[in-house]
Amino acid sequence: MVQPQELALLLQAYPAIAPVQSITPHRTGGFSGARLWQVSTARGDFALRRWPAEHPSPERLEWIHALLRHVAREGLTIVPVPVENIHRKTYLQTHGHLWELVPWLAGRPAKSPCRDILKLRAALAALARFHQAAASFPIGAPQLGISPALKNRHEQLQRLIAGEATELYQSISADVWPAGVTPAQRMAQLFALASRPVERQLAIAARIATPLQACLRDVWSDHLLFEGDEVRGLIDFGAARVESPAGDVARLLGSLAADDPHLWRAGIEAYQSVRPLSETELQLIEAFDRSTVLMAGWNWIAWIYRDRRRFADLSSVAQRLDHYADRLAALVAKLGS
Secondary structure, three states: OOOHHHHHHHHOOOHHHOOEEEEEEOOOOHHHOOEEEEEEEOOEEEEEEEOOOOOOOHHHHHHHHHHHHHHHHOOOOOOOOOOOOOOOOOOEEEOOEEEEEEEOOOOEEOOOOOOOHHHHHHHHHHHHHHHHHHOOOOOOOOOEEEOHHHHHHHHHHHHHHHHHHHHHHHHOOOOOOHHHHHHHHHHHHHHHHHHHHHHHHHHHHOOOEEEOEEEOOOOOHHHEEEEOOEEEEEOOOOOOEEEOHHHHHHHHHHHHHOOOHHHHHHHHHHHHOOOOOOHHHHHHHHHHHHHHHHHHHHHHHHHHHHOOOOOOOHHHHHHHHHHHHHHHHHHHHHHHO
16 A cells, blocks of 8 residues: 555655645556556646556656657647656656656546447547557657567467467366356357457468557557547557557457447548558458457456456456457357358
């Protein structure tokens, strides 16, 4: 438990925001294990984030912060640009953690799945604006290449098919987490029906050269904040790395539109109204989405039942498992037809 006096002492490294009026514990910071506090000052509200001890490294966080500063300079106003401290850095390293301070972004996330077509279109347009702004960010690698995520997923899926899925299935236990047993078992049973077709699709997709740039890689409904039908904030950049923008489009649409083809079309149209997708990117979106639906559940099964990792909000984890189990059933039906 972090004591208020410790937080107050830490915030002395940010004299530009003084005086601090209040520090309020907020949500956990998602599934990553981050902690979040809302810091109220005369200059407005800020978010103090404590990253998990395991990640990111200082080098990774510097890369993420450089990306945020870059897209802000490109005119994207919905991202939280880190505040510089007295050490002329955008993070502190203390008590075994990395800490950052960013402006507090107002708004609330859309529901998942999102039936509000205006919100969905606004979300995909905001993602396109981010990709536009990030396109000129130097990535230190060729800007045309194989998707790192699709290559990794293909290799992971091959391991699952070869026997890892059976081992993980055997680790499912009500003694560890009873609420997850039913959706986990359901996903495991459906996996056998969809794994081979998706593996063949990934084998092709993982050999296609496509434009690469800085991407979010874990953008979903909770990471876009709305006031009315307007996106006011884009948050949580902990997974950002070099990738194909198609992965972000698939990830966000899978969260907001689930398996509604009308919503998928509307989302793609809204994205392309800002940033047109290449034929290659359009082709890869389906591979990203199907592999996520097939494999995301196995990550949760491994983390909870095999690795015995703990998550602060298991009810939200259960909702995620149900979401992927429902989508996997829809994928199996689609493949069967």
